Amino acid sequence: MLAEPASPIVADAGGDLVLTGVRKTYGPVVVLDVPELAFRRGQVVALVGENGAGKSTMMGVISGSVTPDEGTITVAGDSLGAGTHHAQEHGVMMVSQEFPLVGQLSVAENLLLGRRPSERRFLVDWRAMESTARGMLERVGLDVPVRRKVDALSVAQRQLIEIAKALGRGPRVLILDEPTSALGPAESERVLQIARECAAAGGIVIFVGHRLNEVRQVADRIVVLRNGRLVADMTPQEATEQRIVFEMVGRDLSGEGAIQSPQADAPVTLELRGLTAEGLGPLDLAVSAGEVVGVAGLMGSGRSRLLHVLMGAIPCTGGEMLLGGKRYRPRDTADAVLSGVALIPEDRKRQGLLVDSSIRWNGTLAVLRRISLRGIVLTPRGDRTKSREVVASARVRCQSTEQSARSLSGGNQQRLIFGRWMAANPDLLLLDEPTRGVDVGAKAEIYHLIDEQRRQGMAILVASSELEELLSICHRVVVMRDGSITATFDRSEFSKERIIAAAAVDRVAS
Amino acid sequence: MSAQPLSTTTEAPLQTRPESAGSRLRELLIGTPEIGIVAAVIVAFAVFAAINSDFASGAELQNLGIDLAGFAILAVGESFCIITGGIDLSVGSLTALFCVVSAWLNVTEGVPVIFTFLIVIAFGGLWGLFHGLLITKLGLAPFVVTLFTFIFAAGLDEAMAVNPIPITSSVFLGVVGSTVAGVPIAVIVLVVIAVVAWFALERTYLGRQIYAVGGNQEAARLAGIPVQRRVMLVYVISGACSAVVGVIVASHITSGTADSVSGWELIAIAASVIGGVSLIGGQGRIIGVVAGAALLVVLRDGLVAVNVNAYYQSMVVGLVLLLAIVVDRLRIIRLERSGKRVRRVAPVSSTELSASDGS
Numbered sequence: 032m033l034a035e036p037a038s039p040i041v042a043d044a045g046g047d048l049v050l051t052g053v054r055k056t057y058g059p060v061v062v063l064d065v066p067e068l069a070f071r072r073g074q075v076v077a078l079v080g081e082n083g084a085g086k087s088t089m090m091g092v093i094s095g096s097v098t099p100d101e102g103t104i105t106v107a108g109d110s111l112g113a114g115t116h117h118a119q120e121h122g123v124m125m126v127s128q129e130f131p132l133v134g135q136l137s138v139a140e141n142l143l144l145g146r147r148p149s150e151r152r153f154l155v156d157w158r159a160m161e162s163t164a165r166g167m168l169e170r171v172g173l174d175v176p177v178r179r180k181v182d183a184l185s186v187a188q189r190q191l192i193e194i195a196k197a198l199g200r201g202p203r204v205l206i207l208d209e210p211t212s213a214l215g216p217a218e219s220e221r222v223l224q225i226a227r228e229c230a231a232a233g234g235i236v237i238f239v240g241h242r243l244n245e246v247r248q249v250a251d252r253i254v255v256l257r258n259g260r261l262v263a264d265m266t267p268q269e270a271t272e273q274r275i276v277f278e279m280v281g282r283d284l285s286g287e288g289a290i291q292s293p294q295a296d297a298p299v300t301l302e303l304r305g306l307t308a309e310g311l312g313p314l315d316l317a318v319s320a321g322e323v324v325g326v327a328g329l330m331g332s333g334r335s336r337l338l339h340v341l342m343g344a345i346p347c348t349g350g351e352m353l354l355g356g357k358r359y360r361p362r363d364t365a366d367a368v369l370s371g372v373a374l375i376p377e378d379r380k381r382q383g384l385l386v387d388s389s390i391r392w393n394g395t396l397a398v399l400r401r402i403s404l405r406g407i408v409l410t411p412r413g414d415r416t417k418s419r420e421v422v423a424s425a426r427v428r429c430q431s432t433e434q435s436a437r438s439l440s441g442g443n444q445q446r447l448i449f450g451r452w453m454a455a456n457p458d459l460l461l462l463d464e465p466t467r468g469v470d471v472g473a474k475a476e477i478y479h480l481i482d483e484q485r486r487q488g489m490a491i492l493v494a495s496s497e498l499e500e501l502l503s504i505c506h507r508v509v510v511m512r513d514g515s516i517t518a519t520f521d522r523s524e525f526s527k528e529r530i531i532a533a534a535a536v537d538r539v540a541s
Numbered sequence: 542m543s544a545q546p547l548s549t550t551t552e553a554p555l556q557t558r559p560e561s562a563g564s565r566l567r568e569l570l571i572g573t574p575e576i577g578i579v580a581a582v583i584v585a586f587a588v589f590a591a592i593n594s595d596f597a598s599g600a601e602l603q604n605l606g607i608d609l610a611g612f613a614i615l616a617v618g619e620s621f622c623i624i625t626g627g628i629d630l631s632v633g634s635l636t637a638l639f640c641v642v643s644a645w646l647n648v649t650e651g652v653p654v655i656f657t658f659l660i661v662i663a664f665g666g667l668w669g670l671f672h673g674l675l676i677t678k679l680g681l682a683p684f685v686v687t688l689f690t691f692i693f694a695a696g697l698d699e700a701m702a703v704n705p706i707p708i709t710s711s712v713f714l715g716v717v718g719s720t721v722a723g724v725p726i727a728v729i730v731l732v733v734i735a736v737v738a739w740f741a742l743e744r745t746y747l748g749r750q751i752y753a754v755g756g757n758q759e760a761a762r763l764a765g766i767p768v769q770r771r772v773m774l775v776y777v778i779s780g781a782c783s784a785v786v787g788v789i790v791a792s793h794i795t796s797g798t799a800d801s802v803s804g805w806e807l808i809a810i811a812a813s814v815i816g817g818v819s820l821i822g823g824q825g826r827i828i829g830v831v832a833g834a835a836l837l838v839v840l841r842d843g844l845v846a847v848n849v850n851a852y853y854q855s856m857v858v859g860l861v862l863l864l865a866i867v868v869d870r871l872r873i874i875r876l877e878r879s880g881k882r883v884r885r886v887a888p889v890s891s892t893e894l895s896a897s898d899g900s
Contacts, residue, residue, distance in 0.1 A: 344763060368765030376763050383763070385756035387823065396753060396764045399746035409746050451764070 047071050048093065048123075048204050048235050053102030055088050055259075063088040063099070063259045070204070075226050075236040077250035079243070081279055081442075081470035085259035086239050090206050093237070094118050094125040106204060122203030126193045126210055128468060134182035139164035141181050142196050167195040172221045186213040186378060187330040187496075194222060198229070205229050206237045211245060212467050215329040215496040216531055223249045241470055242497060243272045255279055280472045297321050298355075300490035301341070301459050305350035308340045311514040313350055318459070318490040323481065325501035326494040328511035328534050334494035335377060337511070338461040341492070342374040343367035355458060368397060373457035375448050377464040377494075383448045384436045391432040393447055394421035397455045417454065425450030425480060442473025449480050460484055462493040466500060478504055498527050510534050574817045574872060575829035578865075582835045589843030596846045603725055605842055607717050607793055610727040611636075611786050613834035615805060616812035617738045618782025620830045621775040623813050624742075626755040626822025627676065627683035629779045631668075631690035632786075633806035638698040639665060639787025644706040644797025647713055654712040662784045669780025673773030683776075691806065706797040716792035727789045731831075734785070738778075739827040751775060755822030811858070812837055815865040836861065 048070040055063040063085040070076050080086050091097030093104060095111060095118035104111045106121045115125075132141050142164045164177040173191040181189060190213045197205060207226060211219035219242075226249050230236045240246045246253060253270045255263040255278040263270075263278040297319040305313040311333050318324045326334045339345040341352070343361030352359040354370055361367040367374075376382035385393055395402060395417045402417045403409045418432045425446040429439060436444060445465070452460065465481065466474045481504060485491055495501050501508050502525050510518040510533040518533035520526070590597040615632050622629040643661045646652040652660065668690070675686045708714060717727050742748035753761040754771050762768045786805075791797050816833030818825025837858060844854045 342763065363767060363769075364762050364765045365767040374763055381757075382759050384760055385753055385823065388752070388756050392749065392753070392756075396749075396761070396766070399749050403746045407745050407747075409744055409749060455765075 047107065049105045050089075050092070051103050051105070053089075053092055053099045053104065055092065055097060055099045061259050063092065065089070065102075065261055068254070068261065070235045070237060072233050072235055073230050074251040075230045075238055075249050077238045077240060077246040077253045078256065079240065079246055079253065079275060079279060080256035081472050084256040084279070084470075086256055087208075088259070089256065090125060090208060090237070090239065093204070094123055094206060096125075119200075122201065123206070124197040124200055124202035124204065125206040126197045126208060128208050128212070132181045132189055132192065135180060137178045137180055138168070138175060138184070138192060139177040141192060142167050142177075142199060144196070163199075167199045168192075170198060171195045171225060172218070185330060187215070187218060190214060191218065191222075194225065198225065202229070202234060204235045204237065206239070208239045209241060209468060210238070211240065211242060213330075213464075213496070215332075215534070216498060217329055217535055219245065219496075241466075241468070241474070242499070243275050243471070244499065246270075246275070247272070276471050279470070297488075299353075300355060301492070302353040303350065304353075306340070306347060306352060307349040308336070308345055308347045311336050311340060314516055316509060316516065318492055320458070320488045320490050321485055322507070323485055323491045323493060323505045325505035325508040326492060326511060327498060327501055327508055327530050328494075330496065332511040332534065333514040334496075334511055335463050336514070338374055338463050338492065338494055341367070341459070341461055342372060344374070368455065368457075371458035372461065373397070373452040373455055373459070374461040375445075375452060375463065375465060377467060379441070379444050379448065379468075384444060386437045387435055389433050390422060390427065390429055390436055390439070390447060391415065391418035393436045394418040394427075394432070394451055395454070397451050401455075421447070421450035421454050424453055426476060440473075442469040442476070445469050445473070445477060446480065449477065453480075453484065458490060460489050460491045462491065462495075464495055464497075465493060466495075466497070498530060501530075502527065574869060575826055575832060577868070578816055578829055578832040578836060582832055582839055585836060585839045585843060589839065589846055593846045596843060599723065601842075601846070603720070603723070605838060606728040606731075607725050607789070608842060609835055609838045610725070610731040611789050611793075611802075612805070612808055612812060612838055613731050613831045614734055614782050614789070615786050615809040616816070616830050616834045617734060617827060618779035619806075619809040620813040620816070620818045620825055620827070621738070621742075621751065621778045622683065623810070623818050623820060624755045624822060624825050625751055625772055625775050626758065627772065627775070628687065628810070628820075629672070629776065630684065630687040630806050631672070631694060632779060632783045632809050633802055633804060634691045634694035634698070635665060635668060635780060635783035636786045636790060636805055637800075637802045638694045638701075639784045640791040640794075640802070641698045641702040641706065641787075641797040643713075643788050643791050644708050645701060647710055648706050648708060648797075654710050657713070658788055661788060662781050665780040665782070665784025665787070666777045667780070669776040669778065669783075670773060672780065673776035676776065677769035677772050702797050708791060708795050708797070714792055714795060716789055718792070727792070730785065730789070734782070735827055735831050742827060747771070747774070752823055755824070757823070808834075808837060811862050814869075815862060817869060819869075833865075 050065050050068045052067070053063060053065045054061070078086055078089065088097055092099050095113065095115040098113045106123065109121060111118050111121060111123070133144065136144075139161050143160055161177050168175065168177065168191075171191045171194050173188060173195065175184065175188055181192070184192070190210060194207070194210060205226075207222070210222050214222065223245060226236045226238055230251070238246065238249055247267050247270060250267055253263070253265045253267065253275065254261065255265070255275065257279060265274070299317050300320045301316070301318040303314050303316045305315065307313050314337070316324075326337060328334045336345060340347050343364045343366050347360065354372070359370055361370060361372070380386055385396070391414060395414055398417065399409060400406055402413045404413070415432065421427075422429065422432060427439070427443050427447045427450060429443065436447065439447065462481070466477050469477065481491060481493075493501065493505060506522055508520045508525065508530060509516045510520070510530055512534055518530075520530060586597075595601055615636065619629055619632055639661050642664070643657050646660060647654055647657040672683070672686050672690065675681050676683050715726060716730075717725055719726050721729060742751065750761065750766045751771050751774070753764070753766055754768050758768055790802055812834035813825065813830050814820065814833070815836060816825065816829030816831070818830060840858055840861060841854060844857060849857075
């Protein structure tokens with residue numbers, strides 16, 4: 032039996048990770064150029080930078096999935112060769128944002144993929160496998176049945192499983208790529224703690240994050256990349272959020288994101304009275320035109336579910352919905368769009384984009400009928416004109432509307448989806464994790480877009496696991512727990528502690 | 542709106558290498574694979590015609606056209622299903638069934654020819670709707686649902702046509718027998734269907750929504766596209782196309798018989814795939830599908846014309862299919878690579894479309 036060691040988490044032998052003269056180019060573009068960078072044992076090093084700054088390339092180079100043009104990477108003096116396999120043999124484990132989990136397999140099978148939990152040679156020892164898996168889940172504080180298929184889990188749960196999987200292999204170097212972007216406050220806290228434990232046990236933790244407060248909280252050292260180069264290497268004391276942002280984007284962004292309150296006499300756009308749906312409600316809520324209301328809550332609290340019910344993607348089972356004073360009960364999403372509702376979902380790639388199609392196709396997807404002649408004929412010119420409008424209005428940076436959505440950076444993809452819905456000009460805009468996985472600069476732009484829509488009189492409902500985000504862009508925050516609203520805070524009463532308390536009462540993580 | 546792009550700091554030169562005519566041709570072929578298929582059809586035809594000059598004769602061309610009409614119409618219907626990420630295995634069995642049913646209605650029941658055609662096509666559409674309902678409302682896999690019909694319809698049509706039902710109506714036989722300016726009516730029907738299908742897919746909102754459903758069903762649904770209705774629509778189209786081909790086949794063999802079209806569903810799928818329709822969904826064009834069917838027909842009839850043994854015919858067709866999918870895969874790998882290059886370039890180039898493209 033392979034007994035699960037309680038601690039230390041990290042394999043004991045190990046040394047520093049050193050990058051020397053590492054350079055990577057794609058065509059004429061230098062995406063990474065690092066003369067020298069050493070990661071010390073026992074440290075959590077935060078790697079920050081905008082999308083396209085070279086973080087992914089650096090992680091790829093360290094984990095072996097990207098072969099640098101020049102330079103060497105050594106772990107404890109051993110030079111790493113090409114390929115992820117070699118890196119893994121040296122204890123380099125990467126927890127990526129794109130979870131390479133096998134959806135059709137159970138949690139336990141995924142956790143132990145490629146490993147054998149017992150000495151038996153040919154048959155799978157299910158019992159040993161499941162108990163090992165349970166041990167691994169406990170370490171990340173995730174409570175799901177190990178026999179459940181991964182397909183049935185939420186993004187947040189999959190993220191924790193990825194982390195558990197990497198920890199289970201006893202990493203010397205643990206790379207966490209935005210590990211908390213899908214998580215609520217309590218789970219995020221746990222992940223940060225895991226990172227600290229891992230470093231305390233002598234490991235090297237590379238933490239890539241967009242939430243600067245987390246970065247400052249967890250890291251012993253903060254390394255900033257910009258355009259493929261190291262621009263700053265700071266201690267947490269030196270690294271104020273303002274300083275980090277400044278280093279990342281190369282200029283000062285403070286002052287952006289201040290919001291005005293909505294007009295007092297604005298009409299109510301959305302009103303819910305005793306709304307119920309599977310796992311939801313009864314809920315009462317009203318959102319006025321020009322108002323931004325945040326929905327906070329832990330994962331599984333029903334945040335996304337509420338938005339999906341409003342979008343007609345999950346049927347509502349009772350209660351009343353009023354949209355612009357009229358009874359609203361969408362049969363499907365098409366109904367919702369016709370009634371003036373729009374949803375920007377949480378998972379861009381799975382729920383938002385046609386990744387292999389062009390920007391043009393993605394941009395006009397929600398208004399196809401409207402831009403068609405006589406409501407039927409889609410002319411190439413109409414399509415092109417509209418897609419250019421979408422790209423311009425949402426400030427999507429691209430070379431042509433014919434390039435694929437896949438070729439855009441995360442922030443640009445998100446703006447493209449914003450543009451898609453701005454073209455539809457809805458009355459009610461539903462946002463689910465609007466800035467998940469986008470960098471600081473792109474975040475500011477998305478907040479700016481939200482504010483623009485608000486000014487035009489749109490009612491906006493934002494669900495987010497990032498409290499700072501809600502506190503900075505919302506007029507009001509409602510807190511959900513177990514499918515119901517447990518508290519409402521006006522802007523004047525905003526307090527992180529009270530919101531967390533309202534979200535987590537009698538659910539404190541064990 | 543003139544907000545500054547926030548994350549652009551350095552200028553990177555756009556990749557505008559001077560391109561030779563050859564590399565431009567290569568890029569064109571990579572971007573539009575249909576051109577390659579059309580070229581392959583022409584080359585194959587020229588080779589066969591050079592070996593056996595009868596192959597390019599008027600009568601032989603008419604035969605070729607009638608064979609093509611059957612395969613291509615079936616492939617067009619099939620490609621709608623494949624574009625949504627589904628598949629329709631029933632088209633061959635349904636074609637055989639409607640071949641028998643149309644003969645039975647017209648000959649045995651004495652229904653006028655025009656009404657026979659309308660009834661059969663409506664019946665085909667309804668059968669497709671039945672597929673669509675099972676797929677969308679019960680969430681069954683298209684493969685399984687249409688596999689049922691594949692088996693069931695084959696039995697039904699053998700039961701109906703124990704003896705072939707000979708067709709005598711000159712109007713009915715005229716579908717294949719008559720020509721307009723030397724072109725058989727069936728070929729004209731093919732052209733009309735292909736043009737309508739092309740228009741529907743590429744020039745109407747419905748077509749774009751069908752592609753979107755195949756590209757990412759969940760994204761399409763959350764963008765307000767009625768996914769279930771679109772999926773039902775494609776199976777209705779495929780069923781109706783099977784019915785049209787059933788009528789053409791009945792007219793061609795001048796009777797309703799059961800064993801006339803075995804294996805046609807696979808030819809329809811092969812034609813779609815050769816024509817560049819991705820089995821994952823979301824991609825493919827009608828011109829490619831028709832060209833794919835044409836390539837198969839030219840190979841089949843051409844190999845007969847130059848007296849190649851039937852075994853070798855199947856092997857050649859199989860190899861062409863393999864070649865088509867391998868070439869397509871290489872093309873996609875190439876495209877993805879260039880896509881990656883674009884991604885690396887995009888964030889650091891300050892090409893704002895609103896500025897560079899604002900005409």
